Amino acid sequence: MKARHWVVVAAVALAGVGAWMSRQAAGESRGGNVFPYAYSVDDLPNGLRLVTVPTDYPNMVALYVVVRAGSRDEVEAGKSGYAHLFEHLMFRGSENFTPQQRDDIMKRAGADTNATTNQDRTTYYAVFSKEDLDEVMKVEADRFQRLKYAEPAFKTESLAVLGEYNKNSAEPTEKLDEALYETAFRRHTYAHTTMGYLQDIQDMPNQYAYSLEFYKRFYTPEYATVLLVGDVTRERAVDVTKKYFGGWARGSYKPDIPAEPPQTEPRTAHVDWPSPTLPWVAVAFKGPAYSDTAWDKAALDLLSPMAFGPNSDLYKRLVLEEQKVDDLGANFGNHPDPELFTVYARVKNVKDLDEVRDRILGTFAQFTRQPVEQSKLDATRSRMRYSFALRMNSSPAIAAALAPYILLTRTPDTINKVFALYQQVTPEDMRAMAGKYFTDNNRTIVTLTPKAGTQ
Amino acid sequence: MPRRLALVALAAILLQPLTFTQGASVVQPGTSPLIVFRILFTAGSASDPAGQEGLASLTAAMLAEGGSRSRTYQQIVEAMYPMATSVNWQVDKEMTVFTGTTHVENLDRFYALMKDMLLDPGFRQDDFTRVRDDAVNFLKVSLRESNDEELGKEYLYNVIYAGHPYGHHNRGTIPSVQKLTIDDVRGFYRDHFTQANLVVGLAGGYPKGFDAKVESDFAQLPAGSADRKTFAAPAAAAASTLAIVTRDTRSTAISMGFPIDVTRSSPDWPALAVVASYLGQHRSSNSHLYQRLREARGLNYGDYAYVEYFPRGMFQFAPDPNLARQQQIFQIWIRPVEVNTGVFTLRAALYEYDTLVRDGLSREAFEATRQFLTKYSNILTQTQSARLGYALDSRYYRIGDYNTYLRDALAKLSLDEVNRAIRQHLAPNRMRIVVVTKDPKPFQDAVARNTPSPIRYNSPKPKDIMDEDAVIQAYRIDVKPADVTVVPVEKVFQ
Numbered sequence: 048m049k050a051r052h053w054v055v056v057a058a059v060a061l062a063g064v065g066a067w068m069s070r071q072a073a074g075e076s077r078g079g080n081v082f083p084y085a086y087s088v089d090d091l092p093n094g095l096r097l098v099t100v101p102t103d104y105p106n107m108v109a110l111y112v113v114v115r116a117g118s119r120d121e122v123e124a125g126k127s128g129y130a131h132l133f134e135h136l137m138f139r140g141s142e143n144f145t146p147q148q149r150d151d152i153m154k155r156a157g158a159d160t161n162a163t164t165n166q167d168r169t170t171y172y173a174v175f176s177k178e179d180l181d182e183v184m185k186v187e188a189d190r191f192q193r194l195k196y197a198e199p200a201f202k203t204e205s206l207a208v209l210g211e212y213n214k215n216s217a218e219p220t221e222k223l224d225e226a227l228y229e230t231a232f233r234r235h236t237y238a239h240t241t242m243g244y245l246q247d248i249q250d251m252p253n254q255y256a257y258s259l260e261f262y263k264r265f266y267t268p269e270y271a272t273v274l275l276v277g278d279v280t281r282e283r284a285v286d287v288t289k290k291y292f293g294g295w296a297r298g299s300y301k302p303d304i305p306a307e308p309p310q311t312e313p314r315t316a317h318v319d320w321p322s323p324t325l326p327w328v329a330v331a332f333k334g335p336a337y338s339d340t341a342w343d344k345a346a347l348d349l350l351s352p353m354a355f356g357p358n359s360d361l362y363k364r365l366v367l368e369e370q371k372v373d374d375l376g377a378n379f380g381n382h383p384d385p386e387l388f389t390v391y392a393r394v395k396n397v398k399d400l401d402e403v404r405d406r407i408l409g410t411f412a413q414f415t416r417q418p419v420e421q422s423k424l425d426a427t428r429s430r431m432r433y434s435f436a437l438r439m440n441s442s443p444a445i446a447a448a449l450a451p452y453i454l455l456t457r458t459p460d461t462i463n464k465v466f467a468l469y470q471q472v473t474p475e476d477m478r479a480m481a482g483k484y485f486t487d488n489n490r491t492i493v494t495l496t497p498k499a500g501t502q
Numbered sequence: 503m504p505r506r507l508a509l510v511a512l513a514a515i516l517l518q519p520l521t522f523t524q525g526a527s528v529v530q531p532g533t534s535p536l537i538v539f540r541i542l543f544t545a546g547s548a549s550d551p552a553g554q555e556g557l558a559s560l561t562a563a564m565l566a567e568g569g570s571r572s573r574t575y576q577q578i579v580e581a582m583y584p585m586a587t588s589v590n591w592q593v594d595k596e597m598t599v600f601t602g603t604t605h606v607e608n609l610d611r612f613y614a615l616m617k618d619m620l621l622d623p624g625f626r627q628d629d630f631t632r633v634r635d636d637a638v639n640f641l642k643v644s645l646r647e648s649n650d651e652e653l654g655k656e657y658l659y660n661v662i663y664a665g666h667p668y669g670h671h672n673r674g675t676i677p678s679v680q681k682l683t684i685d686d687v688r689g690f691y692r693d694h695f696t697q698a699n700l701v702v703g704l705a706g707g708y709p710k711g712f713d714a715k716v717e718s719d720f721a722q723l724p725a726g727s728a729d730r731k732t733f734a735a736p737a738a739a740a741a742s743t744l745a746i747v748t749r750d751t752r753s754t755a756i757s758m759g760f761p762i763d764v765t766r767s768s769p770d771w772p773a774l775a776v777v778a779s780y781l782g783q784h785r786s787s788n789s790h791l792y793q794r795l796r797e798a799r800g801l802n803y804g805d806y807a808y809v810e811y812f813p814r815g816m817f818q819f820a821p822d823p824n825l826a827r828q829q830q831i832f833q834i835w836i837r838p839v840e841v842n843t844g845v846f847t848l849r850a851a852l853y854e855y856d857t858l859v860r861d862g863l864s865r866e867a868f869e870a871t872r873q874f875l876t877k878y879s880n881i882l883t884q885t886q887s888a889r890l891g892y893a894l895d896s897r898y899y900r901i902g903d904y905n906t907y908l909r910d911a912l913a914k915l916s917l918d919e920v921n922r923a924i925r926q927h928l929a930p931n932r933m934r935i936v937v938v939t940k941d942p943k944p945f946q947d948a949v950a951r952n953t954p955s956p957i958r959y960n961s962p963k964p965k966d967i968m969d970e971d972a973v974i975q976a977y978r979i980d981v982k983p984a985d986v987t988v989v990p991v992e993k994v995f996q
Contacts, residue, residue, distance in 0.1 A: 107884060138787060146787075146797065154788040154870050157877020159819065161785065174884075176877055199961035206800030206960065213753035213838040214803050214816065217650045252960045322750045325643050358583040363576055370632050373639055395635065426584040433605055434586035440536055440603075441884040 081435050081466040082459050084445065087281040091289065093297045094269030096457050099284040100276040100449070102442050109174045109443040110183060111274040112191065113453045116265035117167040118241040119384065120302050125250065128208065128243020129261050131164040132251060135204050136258065137171065138162075142193035144186050152186050155179075159443075164241050167382055168454040174443045177278045181287055188291035191271065194262055198255045205251035212248055219324050220391070223495045227329050227389065230316040231491040235307035237386055267298025272453045277442035307333070307385065313487050318495040325373070326394045327495040330407045332485050334388035337381040337455050339464035344381070346472045346480035347388060349427050351377045353419055354410055355390050358426075361410045365392070371399045381451055387491075388484065397496055404492060414481040418474035428469055435466070521893045521903060526697065528893050529713045530705035530886070537609050538887045540703030541600040541620060541720070542824060542894050545694040545729035547674075548595040548667040553681075556637055556674015559593040560682055561690045563636065566591040566600060568629035570618035575629055578615055589616050592824060594811065595668050596729070597898075598694075599824040603887060606707055617719055623691065630684045637679045641671065641995045650755040650938040651816055651837055654747065657994055658757045658936045659811075661745055662831055666736045675995050696726020701897065705890040733828045736761050742933040744949060744981045746942040749991035754844035754939040756851065759833035760932045762809065764923075766826070766899040772911035773923035774809045774832070780863055780871040781854075782807030782834065785819050788874065790867075791834070791854055798967055799959070801839050801847050808833045820882055823891025826898040832928060841941055845948045845955035848935065849977040853970075859928050862921030876912050879905045931980055942988050950983045952976060 086100040117130045140146045153160050156179040162171040175183050196204075215221050225240050232238035242248070273292065275284040310333060335343035355361060355377040365372040374393035380386060390407050394400050439445045452461050522529050547558045566589045569575040582588055585608040590601045600620060604612035645653055656671055663669040673679070702720055704713050739760065764770050783789040784806050787797065791805035810830050812821045834855065839847045863871070883889045883905055892904040901907045937945055947953040954976040963971075 104884070107880060150788050150793075151870065154874045157874050157881065159878070159881045161819070174881055176880065199963070202961035203798070203800035203959070207796050207803055210796070210801070210803035210837060210839065213840065214651060214755075216752040216838075218648045323643070323647050325639065356583075357579050367576055367632065368628070370628075370635065373632075373636055395639070429584035430586045432586075433584070433608070436605060437536060437586055437603055440534075440886060443884065 080463045081432050082449075082462040086459050088458055089281075089285050089288075091268065091293060093293070093295050094267070095288070095292050095295060096272045097284060097288045098272060098274045098449070098453060098457075098459060099279065099281045100274070100445060100459070101279060101281065102277055102445060104277060104442045106176055106278055107174060107442050108177050108180055108275060108277040108279050109446040110172060110187065111276070111446045111450050111453075112171045112187065113272045113274060113450050114169045114171070114265060115167070115270045115454060116169050117165055118239060118243070119166045119236050119304060120265065121236055121239070121243075122302060122304060125247055126254070126257065127239040127247045128241070128251070129258070130169055130265075131241050131243065132205065132208050132258065133261060133265075134162045134164045134169050134171075135208055136196055136201065136262075137190050137194060139196040139200050139204055140194075141190040142195050143189045149186050149190075152182055156183060158183065166237060166241055166386070168450070170450050172443070172446065180279065180283070184287045184291045188295075191266055191292070192295045194266065201255050201258060202252040205248070208251065209248050212242055212245060215242065219318075219320050219327060219495055222318050222320070223327050223329055223493060226316045226318050226495075227331055227387070227491060227493045230314050230493060231310075231331055231333065231387055232307055234305040235384060236304055237307070237382075237384065264298070264300040264302075267300070268292070268295045269297055272457050274446050274449060274453060276446040276449070304384070310489050314491045316491070316493045318493065320495055320497050322497065324495075324497050326397045326400050326497070327391065328394065328400060328404045328407070329389050329391050329493045330404065330411070331387040331389040331491045331493075332411070332489050333385050334379055334484055336383055336385050339456065339461045339468065342468065342472060342476050343480050343483070345465060345468040346477045347379060347484065349424060349431070349469060349472055350414055350419070350477050350481060351379050351388070352430065353423055353427050354414055361406065365403060365406065371395055372403055381455060383455060400494060400496070404494070411481070411485040415478065415485050418478045421474060424472075424474055424477070431469060432466065435462075526700050527702040527704065527713060527717055528890065528897055529703075530890055530893065531708065531713070532706055532886070534706045534886055535606045536886065537604050537606055537706035537708050538704070538890055539600070539602045539616065540824065540887070540890050540894055541616075542701040542703055543598045543695055543699040544596060544701065544898070545699045546594050546596045546598050547670065547672040548733060549694055549729050550670070550674070553678060554686055555670040555678040557682055557686055557690045558598060558694070559673050560633060560637055560679065561687045561695075562591040562593045562598050562600070563633040564625060564629060564687050565589075565619055565623050565691075567633050567636075569624035569626055570615075571622045571624045572618055573615070574624070574626070578619065581611070581615055585612055587612055589619055592822060593672050594825045595672070595827050596733075597824050597826055599894075601887065609708060609712070613716070620695075621719065621722055625684055625688055627684060630687065634679060634682060637673050638676055641673055641676050641679070645671075646991055646994055647749070649816065650749070650751055650753070651757070651835070652814070653991075653994070654755040654757040654936045654938045655815070655833070655835060656813075657745070657747060657938075658759055658833065658934060659831070660994075661743070661934050661936060662759065662761055663736050667733055668736070668827075668829060671995055677996060692724070693726070694729060695723060697721060697723045698726045698728040701894060703890045703894050705886045735763055735829060739932045739934060741985060742931055742935065742981045743985040744935045744937065744945065744979070744987070746945055746986065746988045747936065747938045747991055747994060748940060748942055748988060749938065750940055751938065752841075753838035754841050754937060754941075755838045756836035756844070756848055756935070756937050757833065758851070758933050758935040759831045760934055762830055762832045762927050764809065764927055765828065765830055766810075766895070766901055770923045770927065771809070772908065772915055773920045774927060775875060775908075776868065776871050776912070776915065776920055777858070777863065777924055777928070778807045778809045778832070779875055780867050781858060783874070784808070784812065784815060784821075790858075791851065794854055795836070795847065795850055798963070799850070799957075801843055801850070802837045804837045805851065806835045808835070820888070823888060823895050826895045841939065843957060844937065844939055844941075845944045846957045846975060848937065848945070849948075849955060849979060850974045852933070852979065853974050853977045855933070856930055859924060859930050862924050863917065865917055868917045868920055872912050872915065876909055879908050935981070938991075946983075946986055946988075949979050949981050949986050952978055
């Protein structure tokens with residue numbers, strides 16, 4: 048009999064409408080919590096959330112602002128890549144700070160500042176000395192509330208985005224992914240990459256008005272979470288967040304993201320790569336969305352390294368013994384909507400491509416039939432916990448580890464919940480979930496080979 | 503069932519550690535439950551015998567990605583799997599480092615594996631075939647055919663150091679690697695993985711006496727003799743040169759640079775560090791080239807400058823430690839541009855560089871950059887692994903604690919010294935330029951006939967930009983036509 052002990056989190060009810068709503072979250076360090084830091088969660092009346100994680104790493108503070116706007120939110124045709132474009136535009140000046148003034152402030156602070164975008168979120172960060180907290184918060188808050196860029200600057204920045212596309216364009220896996228996602232998804236916006244289609248990027252300079260609309264939609268407090276990690280107290284964090292972000296007006300936009308209908312047939316696609324490369328195969332199944340309460344994703348998260356990681360039988364055979372493949376790995380991220388569980392393999396000789404594909408498929412099928420060994424499951428649980436612990440080696444590393452979870456649930460607590468789920472999943476759960484998701488009709492396979500004669 | 507992890511200790515006090523150099527060790531004892539190893543050998547690809555380029559890297563890969571005598575590689579992977587750890591390797595010209603991080607709860611098990619891998623390697627033929635294939639495919643596919651900017655940067659080093667012990671990529675050349683044998687690896691291991699080349703780096707909350715145990719274990723290595731030889735400066739270029747690597751690719755990547763006789767050991771290093779940061783701080787908008795090329799003109803994604811080797815820059819925000827060298831170059835990295843703006847962008851970069859050499863830094867730029875670097879060193883050394891790595895490099899360069907060294911040097915630095923260092927070390931007219939593109943002709947024409955390369959923008963530009971562009975579009979690329987070479991990509995790393 049399996050013991051499914053939930054890590055019960057003391058969620059203190061939110062109190063006081065219209066006032067600062069606070070709860071000392073459940074993060075008080077308790078043995079066994081994979082996220083061991085005490086933290087606090089404070090909600091502003093405008094919908095902005097602040098998560099503060101004081102650490103003992105001295106002097107430095109990491110500020111992460113996670114905005115729930117990613118390529119998933121790009122619902123209009125011809126408008127792929129705008130969440131990412133916005134990551135760029137946010138450095139183009141605000142009402143009270145020109146880009147030059149912002150740069151000067153960050154330079155004086157010796158700050159490391161940048162931003163990233165993926166399907167679901169745009170994450171802005173700055174890492175700096177604690178004495179610069181006030182000034183950094185002031186300049187950051189201005190751009191979230193009062194971004195201001197003229198059309199010429201917008202057009203110029205859209206070319207920097209094209210430059211980013213260009214610098215990635217020599218890498219075959221970028222094209223492989225583009226083909227994979229547009230084949231697997233037909234209605235949902237996961238069909239296009241975060242970078243977006245080249246023709247949409249090339250059209251960006253003509254879309255100034257749309258860009259203003261995009262900002263209005265997503266750059267509002269209910270879409271954002273401020274994360275302060277490092278040499279900072281909750282009191283100080285609340286104080287500066289309230290001071291600089293307190294006047295941010297709540298928005299009203301609700302994206303209508305089309306649901307992907309159930310796939311009813313296996314799908315394939317192929318990419319002809321114009322220059323020499325090694326062939327690739329990607330085998331993908333639509334998997335479950337992130338959840339810290341349902342078993343589906345947790346079971347497949349555990350399955351991923353067991354079936355396709357460096358310790359898996361398939362890896363041992365294809366990479367180490369037969370040496371037909373020089374790169375093998377699975378990708379199965381945490382997303383708010385169902386996304387892909389994908390296995391990628393780079394094959395050393397094109398004659399082995401079909402066989403490698405079939406053996407990946409055979410491995411998926413095997414896990415739908417046979418439960419994994421308990422000892423291997425235990426080793427995998429251990430690996431996942433240590434892996435998470437080893438990542439958290441500085442304040443920005445802790446913030447970076449938290450940011451994806453903040454997007455999903457707006458609280459670090461979900462990490463302990465999902466790791467508690469991992470502890471409870473059984474071999475039979477994993478087999479059942481493999482059987483549920485790894486079906487022929489739920490599958491997309493994409494191959495990439497160099498054009499004839501160039502390998 | 504696995505025992506529950508007491509990770510609470512992660513939140514323990516983690517103050518900046520003291521560094522102790524004791525014999526052949528650099529240790530930073532602390533309270534973190536994460537234990538970091540950096541096992542360093544002061545031997546690298548500059549010690550590759552002629553015709554066996556890539557041997558140092560292949561030897562390191564065999565240790566970290568091959569079995570020990572008592573365990574196959576599969577058994578090692580399996581043993582490390584529940585600990586979520588591994589042994590990683592990095593080879594540069596004069597250094598080979600093996601890194602690993604483990605939770606203190608797994609220290610004994612991890613260390614037993616790592617020790618065997620480094621001290622008692624298995625050197626099996628099947629491991630050898632695999633890691634040699636990896637090296638060939640890295641050069642042939644990953645670098646030559648998938649990443650134009652990293653290709654351009656690495657080829658620049660090949661050009662600058664042609665005929666020098668630094669003259670080949672750390673992974674070797676494709677034909678040299680294909681010829682290597684497992685006996686070559688055995689021989690390189692025996693001759694270079696010696697006590698004379700060894701520095702043990704260890705940090706974290708390891709138990710008392712553990713550092714002494716590691717030192718004693720590694721004393722099993724043969725005494726050997728140190729590799730540390732003197733590497734001369736590469737042959738000086740008589741004039742600037744242009745190498746055009748041609749391949750079927752969408753955009754055009756540009757790198758350029760020249761050797762400097764300044765390393766972290768030199769009195770002028772802090773001054774040149776300020777110059778490189780001002781001109782092109784890595785991945786930062788706070789720098790001149792980025793502002794002029796990307797922000798003002800939208801030419802590409804970024805533009806940076808360096809005074810130290812920084813491989814894998816397109817994937818990383820901070821440089822890896824343990825790439826210390828006796829010889830460094832000054833480098834400008836222009837990220838890929840549209841094919842039709844390639845020549846203009848090259849001219850713009852040369853124009854900005856020449857302006858810097860002519861005018862030096864302003865008082866304001868100097869003060870702001872100095873302040874930035876003084877604080878930014880704390881960001882570079884935030885993790886235990888980075889601090890340990892920097893401490894090992896400081897031992898190599900004999901400069902003491904890096905942050906203290908830099909802070910003190912910057913505090914004493916004057917604008918006059920920076921501008922004098924520019925005049926002394928950044929002479930014009932000896933730039934080695936590497937371009938990766940499908941279309942060499944516009945570059946050849948620009949060199950041969952100074953053919954102008956006017957640019958059209960998609961939006962109005964301020965007058966100062968337009969005025970500057972009028973100069974840049976016909977700015978002389980100071981390369982003689984005879985010093986232009988066109989290299990098909992399949993000839994690179996051959």
